[in-house]
Amino acid sequence: MSENLAKEWKNHVGPKRALKTVFYAIIIAALVVSLRNIEIIPEFLKDTPEQLMDLFRRMWPIDVKFLWGFVAPSILETIHIATLGTIATLIITFPLAVLGSKNIVRNEGIRYVMKFIFVASRSVNSLIWALFYVAVFGPGPVAGVMAIMSRSIGFVGKLLSEAIEESSRNQIEAVISVGAPPVSVFLKGFWPQIRPSFLSIALLRWDINIRETAVLGIVGAGGIGLLLESAIDVFHWPGVAAILLSIFVVVLLAEFLVTNLRKKVI
Amino acid sequence: MDALTRRVLKTQEPVPTGGMEKVRRFFRFYGVQILLFLFVVYVLFALSRLGISPKRISEGFTQGKVFLSRLFPPDFITRWDDIRHDMLESLEIAVVASIIGILLSLPLGLLGARNLMPSVVTWPVRLFISLARAFNPIIIGIIFVKAVGFGPLAGLLTLSVASVGFIGKLFIEAVEEISMKQVEAVRASGASFLSVIRFGVLPQVSARFIGFGMYQFDSNLRNSTTLGIVGAGGIGGTLFAAYQRFDYRIVCAIVLLIIGLIILDEYVSERVRRVFQ
Amino acid sequence: MSEAILQIRNLSKSYFHKQPVLHDVSLDVKPEEILIIIGPSGAGKSTLMRCINHLITPSSGHIYFKGLDIPSLHGNQMRACRRRIGMVFQEFNLVERLTVLENLLIGRLGYMKPLDAFLQRYAAEDIDAAEALLTRLGLREFALKRADNLSGGQRQRVGIGRALMQNPELLLVDEPTSSLDPKTSVEVMEIMAELARERHIPVLVNMHDVNLARRFADRIVGMREGRIVFDGKKEELTNDTLAKIYGGDSWMH
Ligand SMILES: Nc1ncnc2c1ncn2[C@@H]1O[C@H](COP(=O)(O)OP(=O)(O)OP(=O)(O)O)[C@@H](O)[C@H]1O
Numbered sequence: 001m002s003e004n005l006a007k008e009w010k011n012h013v014g015p016k017r018a019l020k021t022v023f024y025a026i027i028i029a030a031l032v033v034s035l036r037n038i039e040i041i042p043e044f045l046k047d048t049p050e051q052l053m054d055l056f057r058r059m060w061p062i063d064v065k066f067l068w069g070f071v072a073p074s075i076l077e078t079i080h081i082a083t084l085g086t087i088a089t090l091i092i093t094f095p096l097a098v099l100g101s102k103n104i105v106r107n108e109g110i111r112y113v114m115k116f117i118f119v120a121s122r123s124v125n126s127l128i129w130a131l132f133y134v135a136v137f138g139p140g141p142v143a144g145v146m147a148i149m150s151r152s153i154g155f156v157g158k159l160l161s162e163a164i165e166e167s168s169r170n171q172i173e174a175v176i177s178v179g180a181p182p183v184s185v186f187l188k189g190f191w192p193q194i195r196p197s198f199l200s201i202a203l204l205r206w207d208i209n210i211r212e213t214a215v216l217g218i219v220g221a222g223g224i225g226l227l228l229e230s231a232i233d234v235f236h237w238p239g240v241a242a243i244l245l246s247i248f249v250v251v252l253l254a255e256f257l258v259t260n261l262r263k264k265v266i
Numbered sequence: 267m268d269a270l271t272r273r274v275l276k277t278q279e280p281v282p283t284g285g286m287e288k289v290r291r292f293f294r295f296y297g298v299q300i301l302l303f304l305f306v307v308y309v310l311f312a313l314s315r316l317g318i319s320p321k322r323i324s325e326g327f328t329q330g331k332v333f334l335s336r337l338f339p340p341d342f343i344t345r346w347d348d349i350r351h352d353m354l355e356s357l358e359i360a361v362v363a364s365i366i367g368i369l370l371s372l373p374l375g376l377l378g379a380r381n382l383m384p385s386v387v388t389w390p391v392r393l394f395i396s397l398a399r400a401f402n403p404i405i406i407g408i409i410f411v412k413a414v415g416f417g418p419l420a421g422l423l424t425l426s427v428a429s430v431g432f433i434g435k436l437f438i439e440a441v442e443e444i445s446m447k448q449v450e451a452v453r454a455s456g457a458s459f460l461s462v463i464r465f466g467v468l469p470q471v472s473a474r475f476i477g478f479g480m481y482q483f484d485s486n487l488r489n490s491t492t493l494g495i496v497g498a499g500g501i502g503g504t505l506f507a508a509y510q511r512f513d514y515r516i517v518c519a520i521v522l523l524i525i526g527l528i529i530l531d532e533y534v535s536e537r538v539r540r541v542f543q
Numbered sequence: 544m545s546e547a548i549l550q551i552r553n554l555s556k557s558y559f560h561k562q563p564v565l566h567d568v569s570l571d572v573k574p575e576e577i578l579i580i581i582g583p584s585g586a587g588k589s590t591l592m593r594c595i596n597h598l599i600t601p602s603s604g605h606i607y608f609k610g611l612d613i614p615s616l617h618g619n620q621m622r623a624c625r626r627r628i629g630m631v632f633q634e635f636n637l638v639e640r641l642t643v644l645e646n647l648l649i650g651r652l653g654y655m656k657p658l659d660a661f662l663q664r665y666a667a668e669d670i671d672a673a674e675a676l677l678t679r680l681g682l683r684e685f686a687l688k689r690a691d692n693l694s695g696g697q698r699q700r701v702g703i704g705r706a707l708m709q710n711p712e713l714l715l716v717d718e719p720t721s722s723l724d725p726k727t728s729v730e731v732m733e734i735m736a737e738l739a740r741e742r743h744i745p746v747l748v749n750m751h752d753v754n755l756a757r758r759f760a761d762r763i764v765g766m767r768e769g770r771i772v773f774d775g776k777k778e779e780l781t782n783d784t785l786a787k788i789y790g791g792d793s794w795m796h
């Protein structure tokens with residue numbers, strides 16, 4: 001080789017560095033433009049840590065009476081909403097996901113309709129879905145369940161379709177070849193293949209739904225969020241602390257449960 | 267286990283003697299059925315607790331038709347200036363929060379990795395990250411609104427914290443999965459701590475980090491469109507105000523715009539991800 | 544021969560309380576010699592090497608390297624000492640996603656200013672030195688390929704190159720050929736021995752292959768259960784002593 005390595009190295013890293021520089025420049029530009037438009041009052045920003053500390057100080061000690069009397073039932077309601085919402089999602093989404101899978105439905109039109117439903121469902125935040133359902137069903141947990149369901153369909157549908165598309169045709173054909181009726185084909189050839197993904201997706205979404213349900217009450221769709229909002233409105237900080245603590249515990253428990261159950265089903 | 271297998275097993279196993287053994291066999295054969303039964307009981311209980319009944323649902327659907335008719339046609343015009351300003355604000359909050367979140371997650375991710383740091387360091391970092399993750403951004407938003415007042419600053423802080431919660435965790439996991447052999451080789455050359463990180467750790471995780479960043483931006487964008495509902499800036503505020511005034515046609519317009527923005531973002535980030543792979 | 548480069552005195556190490564992996568090991572490495580340690584798996588050979596480079600701290604004892612007591616060093620002193628000792632690993636331990644050249648230049652990190660290292664501003668002399676070494680190792684054409692594209696033998700050569708880039712005064716080589724086929728093993732050992740001799744660097748090697756050890760060693764040390772049970776010229780390594788090192792002799796037939 002005629003060129004020396006030092007030169008080759010320069011030619012090698014030069015373009016990469018240029019690309020990186022452009023990338024960082026774009027990010028910095030976006031940052032500068034955004035910061036200029038967002039009206040941030042420096043005094044408020046400087047005050048933030050102090051204000052936060054003040055809030056946390058006022059939260060202590062936690063209101064234990066409030067915890068058992070009000071928070072516990074409300075947390076249970078939250079869990080019910082999340083669970084029922086997830087179950088409703090699974091029931092509705094399963095057929096939709098089957099219809100949205102390439103290896104089952106050849107008709108592109110139907111698949112696109114399914115895809116559209118999934119994308120639309122995912123694009124709207126559960127809080128906004130909750131607004132709609134509160135307008136329809138009135139305030140209360142029914143709106144919460146519907147909102148959780150509407151938001152989850154897209155997530156579950158997308159992942160489930162992918163799982164179905166990965167299932168192999170051979171195993172299904174093996175069951176068809178022995179002359180089994182369609183129900184058996186489904187149960188013995190198809191379901192065993194997607195069962196692990198199905199359960200795993202369901203658990204994952206349930207975990208997410210627990211977190212999301214915790215805030216639906218803010219727009220009146222049931223659960224702990226309503227209590228949180230009213231406690232904050234009346235500046236009952238020890239109660240707020242009790243609520244936050246119980247949400248934290250429930251979320252951690254749900255996560256722990258889900259990670260361990262998922263290990264079992266996969 | 268199907269009925270046939272169950273019968274075969276039954277005939278082969280010795281007849282149970284102790285009472286405990288009987289109970290155990292019972293659960294081995296019917297465990298799944300029992301779980302399913304308990305599950306159904308729970309579902310029915312929960313349904314009744316929440317007051318959900320077919321009647322309630324069908325009433326809702328009649329009401330739903332009325333509501334749907336009041337959503338259309340969407341009204342983009344009346345509040346267009348507010349909408350435009352707030353949509354941009356949502357976007358800007360997402361951009362800044364993602365950048366801040368990523369910048370903070372880098373050091374925190376390294377500090378929280380148990381294969382690089384002693385537990386006195388990892389423990390508080392991991393606690394902070396799991397706190398930031400446990401709470402929905404809306405809840406963090408409410409607290410920041412109380413601390414710094416209404417407006418985009420609260421949203422910005424909220425999503426920065428939420429970003430640290432998510433990317434921080436992913437980054438810690440990525441760092442904990444690296445091969446320590448490569449790290450050891452760099453250490454053995456006498457490199458400083460910073461160089462060990464730069465040459466032993468970062469090359470192993472940087473490719474995944476870009477993916478995390480993109481993912482977080484998607485998530486921040488979604489959240490920045492709703493944070494306004496609790497007063498933390500962005501389009502959510504205008505949306506909620508219109509909703510409370512029963513201006514459902516404006517609500518509809520805003521929601522359609524949000525969907526459009528999210529779909530556009532998904533398309534772009536898919537593209538960017540492909541470039542980096 | 545003159546005074547030893549490395550003097551290990553009464554070195555002990557236990558990972559868990561009261562379960563020593565090294566018992567009271569004493570050993571000298573003389574200038575320019577190739578010293579090969581053999582011994583069964585778990586004998587503590589790797590542990591000994593990792594103590595010498597202070598990747599782990601021994602429980603007791605001393606390691607004198609040109610007047611420095613390695614276990615007592617900290618921080619900058621320890622790093623300055625590490626860069627004078629090159630290390631080659633059994634599984635190569637290359638940074639997979641970096642180029643071959645950058646892997647060699649990692650050997651220079653101990654000499655570079657932190658900021659230059661961070662920004663990958665390598666000195667032209669270092670790149671020239673790397674180029675010369677790569678040519679010797681037969682890897683010149685791979686210089687800008689990523690390390691994960693190389694075969695095992697090529698990777699180990701990069702590993703050797705990286706260690707030599709440190710301009711080491713001692714080379715520690717931990718089972719360099721265990722992941723390689725017999726022919727490649729000999730080739731790798733040959734190039735390593737050749738380069739070390741040229742630079743007058745003493746080499747301390749761990750290995751399992753007794754024949755390969757006989758072929759390349761000036762001196763052989765046998766370890767068993769954390770103790771040195773043989774230390775002599777390769778001619779003195781009889782079947783009896785091998786039986787003593789590895790226990791029993793059925794594996795020889
Ligand atoms: N990080 C560690 N923590 C605990 N025990 C260890 C550690 N590293 C090594 N050991 C133990 O120390 C003993 C000696 O290990 P070492 O790796 O030094 O042996 P070796 O002679 O190099 O063996 P091999 O030929 O298999 O590489 C072994 O029993 C091993 O289990």
Ligand SMILES: [Mg+2]
Binds near residue numbers: 718
């Ligand atoms: Mg070893």
